[in-house]
Amino acid sequence: MKTARIVMFLAFATVQALPATAKPQQHESAPTLAWTCPLHREVTESEEGQCPICERSLVPTLVQQAWSCPIHAVVSEDAAGACPICQRDLYLITEEIRFACPMHPEETSHEEGECSICHMALVASTSTRPHQDHNPKHGGMFFMAPDNWHHLEGTYPEGGVFRAYLFNNFSEPMNAKDFKGRAVLKEVFDTETKQTRELVAYPLLASADGAYLEAYVGSDTLPREITAKVQFERNGKFERFDFIFAELSEDLEVVTDATAVSSGELTVPENPNGIARAIADRNVLVRELVTSGAMTEIYLPALEAKDLAVALESHIEASPLETRQELQWAVKQLVRAAWLLDDYGDLGNREKVYAAYDMFDEAVETIQSVFR
Amino acid sequence: MRASFGLGLVVVAVASTAFAHKPTVTTFTYNHDIFPIFEAKCGSCHRSGGVAPMSLLTYKEAFPWGVSIKNEVLDLAMPPWFADERYGEFKHGAGLSAKEMDTIVDWCLGGSPEGETPVGTSPSSYVNWPLGEPELILMMPSPMVLDAATSETIQELTFETGLAEPVYLRALDFQPGAPNIVRSATITIRFGGRKQTIATWIPGQTPEALPEGRGRLIPVEAEVGLELHYKKTWLDEGSSVEDRSAVAIYLHDEDPGQLVETVEVTSTSAHTLEADAELVALLPRVDGDIEAVVAEVVRPDGSRERLLRLYHPNSEWPRKYWLVKPIALPAGSRVEVTATAPEGATPVVLVDLIS
Numbered sequence: 001m002k003t004a005r006i007v008m009f010l011a012f013a014t015v016q017a018l019p020a021t022a023k024p025q026q027h028e029s030a031p032t033l034a035w036t037c038p039l040h041r042e043v044t045e046s047e048e049g050q051c052p053i054c055e056r057s058l059v060p061t062l063v064q065q066a067w068s069c070p071i072h073a074v075v076s077e078d079a080a081g082a083c084p085i086c087q088r089d090l091y092l093i094t095e096e097i098r099f100a101c102p103m104h105p106e107e108t109s110h111e112e113g114e115c116s117i118c119h120m121a122l123v124a125s126t127s128t129r130p131h132q133d134h135n136p137k138h139g140g141m142f143f144m145a146p147d148n149w150h151h152l153e154g155t156y157p158e159g160g161v162f163r164a165y166l167f168n169n170f171s172e173p174m175n176a177k178d179f180k181g182r183a184v185l186k187e188v189f190d191t192e193t194k195q196t197r198e199l200v201a202y203p204l205l206a207s208a209d210g211a212y213l214e215a216y217v218g219s220d221t222l223p224r225e226i227t228a229k230v231q232f233e234r235n236g237k238f239e240r241f242d243f244i245f246a247e248l249s250e251d252l253e254v255v256t257d258a259t260a261v262s263s264g265e266l267t268v269p270e271n272p273n274g275i276a277r278a279i280a281d282r283n284v285l286v287r288e289l290v291t292s293g294a295m296t297e298i299y300l301p302a303l304e305a306k307d308l309a310v311a312l313e314s315h316i317e318a319s320p321l322e323t324r325q326e327l328q329w330a331v332k333q334l335v336r337a338a339w340l341l342d343d344y345g346d347l348g349n350r351e352k353v354y355a356a357y358d359m360f361d362e363a364v365e366t367i368q369s370v371f372r
Numbered sequence: 373m374r375a376s377f378g379l380g381l382v383v384v385a386v387a388s389t390a391f392a393h394k395p396t397v398t399t400f401t402y403n404h405d406i407f408p409i410f411e412a413k414c415g416s417c418h419r420s421g422g423v424a425p426m427s428l429l430t431y432k433e434a435f436p437w438g439v440s441i442k443n444e445v446l447d448l449a450m451p452p453w454f455a456d457e458r459y460g461e462f463k464h465g466a467g468l469s470a471k472e473m474d475t476i477v478d479w480c481l482g483g484s485p486e487g488e489t490p491v492g493t494s495p496s497s498y499v500n501w502p503l504g505e506p507e508l509i510l511m512m513p514s515p516m517v518l519d520a521a522t523s524e525t526i527q528e529l530t531f532e533t534g535l536a537e538p539v540y541l542r543a544l545d546f547q548p549g550a551p552n553i554v555r556s557a558t559i560t561i562r563f564g565g566r567k568q569t570i571a572t573w574i575p576g577q578t579p580e581a582l583p584e585g586r587g588r589l590i591p592v593e594a595e596v597g598l599e600l601h602y603k604k605t606w607l608d609e610g611s612s613v614e615d616r617s618a619v620a621i622y623l624h625d626e627d628p629g630q631l632v633e634t635v636e637v638t639s640t641s642a643h644t645l646e647a648d649a650e651l652v653a654l655l656p657r658v659d660g661d662i663e664a665v666v667a668e669v670v671r672p673d674g675s676r677e678r679l680l681r682l683y684h685p686n687s688e689w690p691r692k693y694w695l696v697k698p699i700a701l702p703a704g705s706r707v708e709v710t711a712t713a714p715e716g717a718t719p720v721v722l723v724d725l726i727s
């Protein structure tokens with residue numbers, strides 16, 4: 001599973017377009033020159049050289065710092081504060097500035113100037129460096145926080161020790177001393193008060209160098225279920241991340257291979273019954289991953305199932321009249337649930353994953369009841 | 373080198389790659405796959421000058437919103453169409469199909485590429501009065517000013533009709549004066565101490581006339597009420613905006629013979645038909661955080677049919693759901709409403725019946 005996931009990451013490092021929008025902004029921090037890879041825009045180096053991923057020669061680019069919202073990329077402010085749209089805290093990001101011809105968008109430059117075709121002045125626009133790396137850095141499980149900004153990797157490096165590494169949206173390590181948290185080993189959900197009560201929890205304490213948060217969690221049996229609850233903003237909510245460790249984590253950074261190619265093609269059976277069976281097969285896999293807590297892998301069979309369901313949609317016209325509306329609904333519910341599983345799996349939140357899986361399973365059942 | 377980019381020299385138009393998060397490459401592009409969906413399902417509100425805070429009708433305007441679009445679409449919050457596909461068939465369905473939802477989410481998460489050859493990105497034309505010239509236009513007598521400090525308000529006004537004789541309504545339509553702040557409008561008629569909601573308007577709604585030969589009686593003494601929900605988006609916060617909206621009234625030349633009546637049904641009060649009738653439309657009014665509202669009919673033989681189910685309806689978008697095929701109901705049929713709602717929230721479904 002792990003290899004499949006890594007392969008997918010690489011196949012998807014895309015070059016982003018650099019458009020302009022209607023809200024021009026002027027920034028007080030001066031733009032600076034940096035070097036990036038034409039293929040891997042997430043690479044920013046301060047000096048000329050080669051891309052650490054693919055060894056291509058780096059090209060010059062202009063970058064500047066701005067404060068932006070993790071959900072609303074249109075927001076770009078000079079100072080920290082709240083998003084004018086959703087009131088979330090803004091985060092410091094690095095924007096890339098490109099100059100492009102309004103008439104010939106392929107004419108771009110990292111400098112002001114004119115278009116070599118029509119001699120119009122090039123117009124500046126910015127883009128955020130893409131963040132596409134959810135690979136674990138320490139052999140653990142890598143989740144995104146619900147704020148869409150922070151990321152957290154949990155590891156179980158030795159019996160009885162749990163560690164949480166924190167990253168920003170660009171997979172850059174953050175100082176663990178700025179965060180609070182605890183490792184929860186046992187909790188009960190009171191259906192009456194709708195409250196979760198923690199029965200066994202240990203504090204997560206920052207290591208001396210701030211590289212990670214760590215908790216001693218008692219006995220060293222495997223597999224180990226640990227829920228990290230981490231606070232990202234002062235007075236903010238403690239967010240939960242559900243981990244299951246089947247074995248000890250080995251602190252190896254995943255080595256990426258730039259020559260890796262795209263993920264396997266999905267073969268769609270020709271008749272609707274075949275598609276329905278293929279969906280049911282994926283459901284078995286999804287259920288296994290959900291119940292075993294393999295959060296970051298759920299998306300693979302879940303998204304395949306929804307691709308199959310979308311393919312099924314074209315067969316709905318040919319199905320009995322009284323089943324059509326039901327099927328239409330089930331296919332849409334499956335599509336929605338699959339994307340939610342992908343989202344919630346990324347967040348590592350088991351409660352949300354379970355809720356999305358119930359929807360997913362209900363949709364699969366409905367499809368099964370029509371096509372057997 | 374750096375000097376030439378000195379302080380303030382670079383005016384930057386902000387746009388970004390929307391924090392492309394999931395490393396999935398999408399095979400969909402804005403120009404080829406996304407624009408047609410946005411134009412059909414979002415463009416009535418998300419166009420320049422529309423009620424929504426941003427246009428989605430050009431690539432440059434749309435793609436920075438990727439994360440937010442994905443969230444809204446998966447939450448079923450956008451587009452605002454709450455009818456469960458399994459029950460009833462309604463005119464001008466505005467929901468997303470499975471394929472459309474999948475295409476949008478995939479594009480949002482997969483790098484949001486533009487694609488080649490921009491399609492005609494000019495928003496389709498929005499006709500003034502799609503049903504034709506109305507017999508009567510009721511214009512707000514004076515503009516309503518939403519001052520800089522107010523972000524949201526509900527305003528009610530009354531038009532005296534000054535009718536010399538009863539008239540028969542064929543259709544109603546509404547036109548916002550300031551489309552950027554008018555969220556919705558509710559049109560009521562009042563007579564004999566009763567106030568009845570007969571129509572609602574939300575942006576992008578296609579107006580609908582009653583079926584041929586059917587009308588709604590407006591007695592001489594009736595007043596027409598207009599309730600307007602104004603709400604600014606973050607773009608207009610802090611500025612003052614003026615609105616002068618208009619209601620269009622379409623009339624029959626003479627008594628069409630068959631009349632429409634609206635009955636109110638709630639979870640505690642069902643409506644039993646005294647005579648045979650035809651059910652043409654349902655207008656749910658909800659408040660609060662409601663999980664689901666269901667309207668059903670129980671025929672005298674005990675058979676039950678689900679007419680409409682709304683899933684997580686948002687009270688900001690009151691919409692009348694017009695049946696593609698009116699349903700004939702025998703006398704004695706009972707229309708019922710059930711709701712999955714917190715205590716205190718009581719959804720009302722207004723049912724248009726022709727007898």
Ligand SMILES: [Zn+2]
Binds near residue numbers: 069071072083086087
């Ligand atoms: Zn925001």
